[in-house]
Amino acid sequence: MTSKTLESATQQLVHHGLNALAQSPAVVQILSDNRITSFLSVAGTGGIRFDGSQAITRWQPDPTCDALGYFFYLRDLESGFYWSLGYQPTCIVPDEFEVTLTPGTFVAKRVDQAIASSLEVCIHPTLSCDLRRITLTNNSEETRSLELTSYAEIVLQDSQADRAHPAFSKLFVETQVHDGAMLLAHRRPRGSNEKTLFASHFFTDDQKGSARIEWETSRNNFIGRARSLRSPLALNTNAPLTGTVGSVLDPVFSLRRTYVLAPGDSVQTTFCLGAASSQAELLESAASLKNLGTVDEAFLSADNTAIERLSEFELTPTQIPQLLELATRRLHGFTDYDQPNKVVSAKNESDAICNHLADHDVTEAQHDKLADYLNHLGIVAPQSPLARFNSVNAPFRPLTEADDRSKPHKLALGEYEEPLLFDNGIGGFTEDGREYVMRLRPQGDGTLQLPPMPWNNVVSNPGFGFIASETGAGYTWSGNSRLNRLTPWQNDPVCDPHSEAFYLRDEDTGEYWSLTPGPVPQVATYEVRHSWGYSSFRHSSDQLEQELLQFVPREDPVKISRVKITNLGDQPRRLSVFSYVQWDLSDGCPIGPLHTETSLDAEKNTIFACNQARAEYADHTAFAAIAGSSGDCSLTTDRSEFIGVQRTVGNPRALSHSSELNGRAGVSLDSCAAIQSTFTIEPGETVERSFLLGETGAHSEAQDLVSAYQSTETISKALSDVKSFWVDTLTAVKIETPAPAIDLMVNGWLLYQNLSCRFWGRSSSYQSGGAFGFRDQLQDCSALVHHWPELTRQQILRNAAHQFVEGDVLHWWHPPHSTGIRTAFADDLLWLPLVASEYVQATGDQSLWEEEVRYLTSEPLPAGEPEIFLTPRDSGEKGTVYEHCCRALDRGLTRGLNGLPLMGSGDWNDGMNRVGQGGTGESVWLGFFIDYILERMLPVCQQHGDKQRYERYGDYREQLRLALNDAGWDGNWYRRAYFDDGTPLGTAAADECQIDALVQAWAVMSNVAPPDRAASSIAAADQRLVDEQAGIIRLLDPPFDKMKNDPGYIKGYLPGVRENGGQYTHGVLWFIRAIAEMGQGTRACQLLEMISPVSHGNSPEVVDTYKAEPYVVAADVYGQPPHVGRAGWSWYTGSAGWMFRVAVESLLGIHLEDGTQLRIDPCISARWPECRVRYRLSDRKTVYEIHIQNPNKKERGVTSALLDGTVVELAENGALVPVQQDGLVHNVVVIL
Structure with missing residues (x-):
C-alpha cells in the first residue's frame, strides 16, 4: 500500500454523535474478512454472519426500534446502576457519546458517571473472529467496582431459516464451557448433508480483572420472563450468572468479569467471537488470539486490510459513506434507490434512479461497483415490484430518555376473588370450566407475576384469527396464518414482544399505561380471561375500571377489540385511548412493512393498508378503524413517529407527548396503524370504544366491513353470537367422571383447541404453519365427527382433492393455490381411506364414497429426492372418494425384504426421514397401521363389488401379519423399523431407541399382536417409557444422540426434546388407547389423568416445571435433564383431537x-x-x-x-x- 493510500485511510473517519441516533434507519458499519462479516449500527446493534448467509448471532434490522445485537453491559456494583457500551440496548443517554467509523474499525466512546468507555471492533484478517476491545477508565475520585457482561444470541444457521421459525431453529444448538473461560456452541445437523457450524466466545486481557469468570448460555435465564434486553434479569439481581450450558433450548453467549479501578486507572480487555466449520479449527484460532500481540496487530492493520479489499472491487476509502448508506438501505429492506423520509417527485422507477444518483453524486458505474462489493458479502438488494417512495418529510426527532413519564403508577383499587378450580397461584378455571382466569399481581419490584411461559388463546373463524397471550401480545392473520400475517408473528416465548398494543393516557397528568399486562402495565392486579372465542383483560387503577375484550365474529375477517372505561372517582377525567398495530402484510418477510402503502379516511377514522409485493394477497386491503361516534380522533401510519427511533412499545414517543397523532401516511414508511381517541368521562360514567382490525379482498369491501361494525349493538350481538356458537358446538359431548382433570379438557377445551387453533387457525405462538397437512387435518377432523360431522366430511373431500393421479398426495399445501410439497412419505396417503371409512362407519353416510373429486398432476418426484416444492395442476381427471382411497392403498401397500412396508422418506414420525431414504428401509409401525386400515376398507371393497382389490388387499394383509410377528418382533416388544442396510431400529441390542411406544400401541390397536406379545410389549413400554414422577410418557428411549445409523433429523434434536425421547403427546395417546384396548382401565385412566395439562397446572410447583398453559395440550414435554417435565410447544398439535377420542371412545x-x-x-x-x-x-x-x-x-x-x-x-x-x-x-x- 502506498503512503498516499495509507494517509487516505487514516483521514476517512466518519464521526457520529448523539444526534445520529435519531436517524432512521441508523447507519450500519460493515467489517469483513470475506468469511466472517460483522454489522454494527451507530446505535450499537448488529449481527455477525459467516460465509455470507450463515448467521452466527441473531440480528433483524429494524429501522425504528433496532434492539437486537451483540452487546456489552457495564454495572457499577456500588450503586447497581448499569448501562451499555453502545446506546442500545439500555438506551441510557450518556454524558458524552461518539461513534467513529474507519475503513476497518468501529469505535464507540462514551462517558457515564465519570467512567469513560471505549469499544473498538475489527475483524481478524485470517482467523475468522470478531474482536471487540474494551477500555474502561475511572475518571472519578473514588475507587470503582465495575462488572462487564457480554451478550449475544447464537444462531449458527442461515439467517432466513432462523427468522422463519426461531423456536425451531434454537432446538438444535448445544453449548459448552471449555477450560472454564471459553464458551462453545455448535448446531446439531438436521440434514445428512448439513454442515455443522461451531462458534466460540472468550476474552483475552492483561489479567487485571477478577479471577472469577461467570457465564450464561440460556437466554431465558439471562433476560427473564417478559423482560427485555433493556432491563434483563441478569442485570437486575445480585446473583451471579448461572453457568448453565448444554441443552439450553434458547442459546446465548454471555461472559462476565469484575474490575476494580482506582481513580485514574484503566483496564483493557478484548472479547472474541469466532466461527469455524470444526471445533479443532475454532480452538486453534482461540489459542492464537490469547496472545495480546495478535489482537493488537489485528487492530493496527484493520484499516489497511479493509482498503485492500475495497480496492479489489475498484473502490476507494472516499466511497465508504456511500457504501454504508447503500448497505444500510439494503439491510433494512429498502431497494438501492428508495429514499426513506425524503420528498421525491419521480413519476416512475427510472426517474427515481436518476434522481437518487444525482442527489448522491454517484454515477451508475460507481453504484454498480458498490453493489458488487455488497453482493459479495451477501448483502443483496431486496426484491421489490416497484421502487417505493415516501411522500412526506420526516421531522427531526430529538433523543430523549428511555422512559420520560413523570408520574408513578397507582395501586389497584381492589382484587378479584372469584374462586377458581385448580388454582395454582396464577390462575385457574371458572366453575363451569369455560374460562381460564389469571390474576397477575404486582411483585415486590413492581413487575407483575406472570406464568413462566406465555399462556395464550388462539381465537379464529374459518378464515381469520389472532393469538393473544396473557400480556396482550400476539398477532393477527387473514386467510392464511403463515402467508398473510396482518401483524408480525414474534415466536419469542421469553420476551413475548408486542406487535399490537392498547394504551390509556390521562390527558391532565400525562401518565399512561397499557390496558393489558404488557407492554407497560400499571402496578395493579390484572385479571385475564381466556375463553372459547374471546379473551378479556381487566384491571382497576387510578379510580378507573378498565376492560379490553377481543374476539372475531363468526364469519367476518375482522378482529374487534372492545374497550370499556368506567370512572369510579368523583371528578371528570380527560382521557385518551390508543390502539397500535405494527403492519406486517407478508409471509413474515421483515421488509413487509416497507412495501406497505397506507392511506387515511379521517372522516371515518379508518386506516387502510396494502402491499402489492404479496403474491396471493397483493390486491387485498387491510384496515384499522375505530367504530361509532368516537369524539376527537387522530391517526398515523408512521411507526417511527409513533414509537420513536431507538424506543419501544413500552415507552412510545407518541404517548410521551401531548400532541395528537400526525396523520402521516404513504409509502416507504416503517408502517403501522395507530389511532387515538380522546374523551371526557364523568363520575360513574362508562365509555366504550371498539377498534377494528381486518382485511378484505378489495378496498370497497374493507369500507363496507368497517361500516357494518359501527354500532355498539352490532358488536354486542356479534360477541353474543360467538359465545353461543362455541358453547353450543363444544358441549355436544359432556362428561362427568371422578377425574376432573380429564373432564375439564373433554368438556370444551380439547375440541376448542382442535377446531380454533389446529383446524381453522393452523398457528400458535410456537409454530405458524398456515398450511393444511394431509395427515394432520384428517386426524383433527376425525375428532369432530361427534360434534360437527359435516366438517369431517368437507375435510375428507378437501384432502382427496389434493391427491395426485398416481395415488400419492401433497404432504402439506397452502391455500389458495395448493402450493406445497410432494414427498415420499409412506403414511400420508393412507390416512384418507382410514378417516373416510371411520366417518362412514360412524355416520352411515354411504354417499361419501360416490362423491367425485379431482386429481392433481405435477412433475414427478425426482429420483433420490425425498421431496419437491411445487404448485400442482388440476389433472382434468376425477374419481369417486372410494377410488381415491383405493389409489392410496394401491400405491401404499409396498413390501421390502422382510415383508414389511417400505419406509420411504418417513412414516408418521417425520423426524425419521432417513431410515428408508435409500428405498429399502422398512417400517414396522406402518405395517400395523396398514392392517388397521385394511380391516376397515376390506368390507368397503366387498360392498362395491371390487373383487380384485378385495382379494389382493386380503392376501397382502395375510402376509403382512406374518411378517410383523416375525421380523417385527424383538423378543419382548416390537421393533420400530429397519434401516436401508437392514439394521433393526427399536431393538434391545441397540444403544439408542431401544423401544418406541408408537409401534407397541398399534400392535395392540390393530389386533395383530397375539395376546401374550401384546401384554409383553405394553408392559415393557410401560416400564421403560412411563415416568410417573415427572408425569410424562416418553415416545422412545433412549434418545438418539450418537447412533452410527442416521434415522433423520430426529437425531438433530437435543436428547429428550420433542420426538427424540420426550413425551410426544400425539403418539403416547395411542399408547393409552392401546392399554384401554387391553382392558386395563385403571392404568389407562391413571395415565390420561397424569398427562392432562390440568394435572401439570394444579400447583405453583408443577407450573414452575411444566411452564405451559394448563388448559390446552402441549405437543411435547421434554424427557431429559435439565428439562424433564417441561412443556415444549403448546396449542398447535394433533394431540388435542386424539386426547378427546381416547377419553370419550377408549375410556x-x-x-x-x-x-x-x-x-x-x-x-x-x-x-x-x-x-x-x-x-x-x-x-x-x-x-x-x-x-x-x-x-x-x-x-x-x-x-x-x-x-x-x-x-x-x-x-x-x-x-x-x-x-x-x-x-x-x-x-x-x-x-x-
Whole structure:
C-alpha cells in the first residue's frame, strides 16, 4: 500500500454523535474478512454472519426500534446502576457519546458517571473472529467496582431459516464451557448433508480483572420472563450468572468479569467471537488470539486490510459513506434507490434512479461497483415490484430518555376473588370450566407475576384469527396464518414482544399505561380471561375500571377489540385511548412493512393498508378503524413517529407527548396503524370504544366491513353470537367422571383447541404453519365427527382433492393455490381411506364414497429426492372418494425384504426421514397401521363389488401379519423399523431407541399382536417409557444422540426434546388407547389423568416445571435433564383431537355407529364408582344422558343396559343403544 493510500485511510473517519441516533434507519458499519462479516449500527446493534448467509448471532434490522445485537453491559456494583457500551440496548443517554467509523474499525466512546468507555471492533484478517476491545477508565475520585457482561444470541444457521421459525431453529444448538473461560456452541445437523457450524466466545486481557469468570448460555435465564434486553434479569439481581450450558433450548453467549479501578486507572480487555466449520479449527484460532500481540496487530492493520479489499472491487476509502448508506438501505429492506423520509417527485422507477444518483453524486458505474462489493458479502438488494417512495418529510426527532413519564403508577383499587378450580397461584378455571382466569399481581419490584411461559388463546373463524397471550401480545392473520400475517408473528416465548398494543393516557397528568399486562402495565392486579372465542383483560387503577375484550365474529375477517372505561372517582377525567398495530402484510418477510402503502379516511377514522409485493394477497386491503361516534380522533401510519427511533412499545414517543397523532401516511414508511381517541368521562360514567382490525379482498369491501361494525349493538350481538356458537358446538359431548382433570379438557377445551387453533387457525405462538397437512387435518377432523360431522366430511373431500393421479398426495399445501410439497412419505396417503371409512362407519353416510373429486398432476418426484416444492395442476381427471382411497392403498401397500412396508422418506414420525431414504428401509409401525386400515376398507371393497382389490388387499394383509410377528418382533416388544442396510431400529441390542411406544400401541390397536406379545410389549413400554414422577410418557428411549445409523433429523434434536425421547403427546395417546384396548382401565385412566395439562397446572410447583398453559395440550414435554417435565410447544398439535377420542371412545367407550346406534363399551378405573356422559346428536337437539355405573368395581364388561327404562341388546363389545333424531332427551343406564 502506498503512503498516499495509507494517509487516505487514516483521514476517512466518519464521526457520529448523539444526534445520529435519531436517524432512521441508523447507519450500519460493515467489517469483513470475506468469511466472517460483522454489522454494527451507530446505535450499537448488529449481527455477525459467516460465509455470507450463515448467521452466527441473531440480528433483524429494524429501522425504528433496532434492539437486537451483540452487546456489552457495564454495572457499577456500588450503586447497581448499569448501562451499555453502545446506546442500545439500555438506551441510557450518556454524558458524552461518539461513534467513529474507519475503513476497518468501529469505535464507540462514551462517558457515564465519570467512567469513560471505549469499544473498538475489527475483524481478524485470517482467523475468522470478531474482536471487540474494551477500555474502561475511572475518571472519578473514588475507587470503582465495575462488572462487564457480554451478550449475544447464537444462531449458527442461515439467517432466513432462523427468522422463519426461531423456536425451531434454537432446538438444535448445544453449548459448552471449555477450560472454564471459553464458551462453545455448535448446531446439531438436521440434514445428512448439513454442515455443522461451531462458534466460540472468550476474552483475552492483561489479567487485571477478577479471577472469577461467570457465564450464561440460556437466554431465558439471562433476560427473564417478559423482560427485555433493556432491563434483563441478569442485570437486575445480585446473583451471579448461572453457568448453565448444554441443552439450553434458547442459546446465548454471555461472559462476565469484575474490575476494580482506582481513580485514574484503566483496564483493557478484548472479547472474541469466532466461527469455524470444526471445533479443532475454532480452538486453534482461540489459542492464537490469547496472545495480546495478535489482537493488537489485528487492530493496527484493520484499516489497511479493509482498503485492500475495497480496492479489489475498484473502490476507494472516499466511497465508504456511500457504501454504508447503500448497505444500510439494503439491510433494512429498502431497494438501492428508495429514499426513506425524503420528498421525491419521480413519476416512475427510472426517474427515481436518476434522481437518487444525482442527489448522491454517484454515477451508475460507481453504484454498480458498490453493489458488487455488497453482493459479495451477501448483502443483496431486496426484491421489490416497484421502487417505493415516501411522500412526506420526516421531522427531526430529538433523543430523549428511555422512559420520560413523570408520574408513578397507582395501586389497584381492589382484587378479584372469584374462586377458581385448580388454582395454582396464577390462575385457574371458572366453575363451569369455560374460562381460564389469571390474576397477575404486582411483585415486590413492581413487575407483575406472570406464568413462566406465555399462556395464550388462539381465537379464529374459518378464515381469520389472532393469538393473544396473557400480556396482550400476539398477532393477527387473514386467510392464511403463515402467508398473510396482518401483524408480525414474534415466536419469542421469553420476551413475548408486542406487535399490537392498547394504551390509556390521562390527558391532565400525562401518565399512561397499557390496558393489558404488557407492554407497560400499571402496578395493579390484572385479571385475564381466556375463553372459547374471546379473551378479556381487566384491571382497576387510578379510580378507573378498565376492560379490553377481543374476539372475531363468526364469519367476518375482522378482529374487534372492545374497550370499556368506567370512572369510579368523583371528578371528570380527560382521557385518551390508543390502539397500535405494527403492519406486517407478508409471509413474515421483515421488509413487509416497507412495501406497505397506507392511506387515511379521517372522516371515518379508518386506516387502510396494502402491499402489492404479496403474491396471493397483493390486491387485498387491510384496515384499522375505530367504530361509532368516537369524539376527537387522530391517526398515523408512521411507526417511527409513533414509537420513536431507538424506543419501544413500552415507552412510545407518541404517548410521551401531548400532541395528537400526525396523520402521516404513504409509502416507504416503517408502517403501522395507530389511532387515538380522546374523551371526557364523568363520575360513574362508562365509555366504550371498539377498534377494528381486518382485511378484505378489495378496498370497497374493507369500507363496507368497517361500516357494518359501527354500532355498539352490532358488536354486542356479534360477541353474543360467538359465545353461543362455541358453547353450543363444544358441549355436544359432556362428561362427568371422578377425574376432573380429564373432564375439564373433554368438556370444551380439547375440541376448542382442535377446531380454533389446529383446524381453522393452523398457528400458535410456537409454530405458524398456515398450511393444511394431509395427515394432520384428517386426524383433527376425525375428532369432530361427534360434534360437527359435516366438517369431517368437507375435510375428507378437501384432502382427496389434493391427491395426485398416481395415488400419492401433497404432504402439506397452502391455500389458495395448493402450493406445497410432494414427498415420499409412506403414511400420508393412507390416512384418507382410514378417516373416510371411520366417518362412514360412524355416520352411515354411504354417499361419501360416490362423491367425485379431482386429481392433481405435477412433475414427478425426482429420483433420490425425498421431496419437491411445487404448485400442482388440476389433472382434468376425477374419481369417486372410494377410488381415491383405493389409489392410496394401491400405491401404499409396498413390501421390502422382510415383508414389511417400505419406509420411504418417513412414516408418521417425520423426524425419521432417513431410515428408508435409500428405498429399502422398512417400517414396522406402518405395517400395523396398514392392517388397521385394511380391516376397515376390506368390507368397503366387498360392498362395491371390487373383487380384485378385495382379494389382493386380503392376501397382502395375510402376509403382512406374518411378517410383523416375525421380523417385527424383538423378543419382548416390537421393533420400530429397519434401516436401508437392514439394521433393526427399536431393538434391545441397540444403544439408542431401544423401544418406541408408537409401534407397541398399534400392535395392540390393530389386533395383530397375539395376546401374550401384546401384554409383553405394553408392559415393557410401560416400564421403560412411563415416568410417573415427572408425569410424562416418553415416545422412545433412549434418545438418539450418537447412533452410527442416521434415522433423520430426529437425531438433530437435543436428547429428550420433542420426538427424540420426550413425551410426544400425539403418539403416547395411542399408547393409552392401546392399554384401554387391553382392558386395563385403571392404568389407562391413571395415565390420561397424569398427562392432562390440568394435572401439570394444579400447583405453583408443577407450573414452575411444566411452564405451559394448563388448559390446552402441549405437543411435547421434554424427557431429559435439565428439562424433564417441561412443556415444549403448546396449542398447535394433533394431540388435542386424539386426547378427546381416547377419553370419550377408549375410556368411556362411546362409539357412534352407522348414525343409528351408540355402542357403549367403557374401560374405566376400577376405582371409579360411576361416570356420566351427555351426548347430543348432530341435529343439535336430541340428547342422550348416559349414566355408567360400576358397583362391582370392574374395569370393563357391560352386564346390563337400559334406554329410557327398556333393556337394550348387549354384544361382546358393549351395549348397543339405538338412537334417533327426535329432539328429545333420553336416559341411558349402563352397568358394569
